Amino acid sequence: MLPPTPPPGGPGGPGAPGAPAVPPNLDHLLLGAADLEEGVAWVAERLGVEAPFGGRHGNLGTANHLLSLGGDIYLEILGPDPEAPPRDEPLPFGIEGLAEPRLVTWAARGTDLAALVARASGRGVPLGPVRPGSRLRPDGSELSWEITAFTSVLHDGLVPFFIDWGTTPHPARATPPGGRLISFRAEHPDPAAVRSTLESLDLALEVDEGPEPALVARIRTLDGDETELR
Template sequence: MAELDHLAVAAATLEEGVAAVEAALGVALVPGGQHAAMATHNRLLGLGPREYLEVIATDPGAEPPGRPRWFGLDRFAGPPRLTHWIARVEDLDAALAAAPDGAGRATDLSRAAFRWRFGVPDDGRHPFDDCFPALIEWQGDRHPAAALPESGCRLLRLEIAHPDPTALTAALPVRDPRVVIVAGHPALRVTISTPHGERTLA
């Protein structure tokens, strides 16, 4: 089985995304880095020892990646919003083989000292209208959450709306009581405990 690893808030620019998340949660994000293979960059917020949130956007200073960027950033428009969630697996090849069609190809990626394998869809879209999690296998014992400062924030609930909640639930590799599937237009909404009380992002 898989475990919830992190959440991705997409934005037209990193600055816009960071401002929106910091205003919503009342806490500061910290520097992340660049992803040369995807021409993106991010900033991060720790949600505990093995979970975090990232704001991610196209890196305007990077060379085009020559393939669709992850998290639908090539087609992203509008205000910053929670667009994807990422599940951690021990064997990415096996997880992708068991996942719905379109979950991606196993791709080796890195940022600074972190190394991982990621299921990258050919068209940048994940199954179930991006409601199915992206799959990640961390390499070695390094994980970004462990390197982040304590934020006082913790994930309480991830609500995922989809027109076919039964099929999505059956396909999910994650069994986590905080992950709740409901019927509706495809959308993600998260409730986070912060030093200022419970806050939501959508």
């Protein structure tokens, strides 16, 4: 259990001045694990609830479990799909090499991603191509979206990729609750560089100085306690 949440960064405080406790266009947090079930157990130990199976990303060799964090925000636990055939390509975000589960990046909501990518490129931030994505739900239905390239995630995952759900209902609305996200921030040895990139993408995220890159999510559990995921 953690002490009560401190005020977000602002004048006289750490991080980007005036950064909100939770970025307004935060879509979901990605927690990677080298073993999917280990990731589910790791989260359950901290939040007190087991995330149900979400689905498989057939073309990526991964699968996920999901928990809602309030509103249109959710936690995605991403790991290798134990039923996927062997593949030569590395998994997204290098999750197969993680020593323990951790937050590897986050997704920001966007629309007209092609225009967003072009605008970012003009500001010197490469987001890579826009690609379609999909996964199969346990009931056999397909969830689809568009995203900017995973390979374009910058500053060790502290700068997100973008996702557009189009006409697909947002997954958080049909996902069991795991708690409520009350703050989300980043740490980096060079916070000014990270802030500069985020500002170029019109993203507001508190970035503090820290010994190594990290994302920090503070969550109020269903029991009313507060805990951190990193």
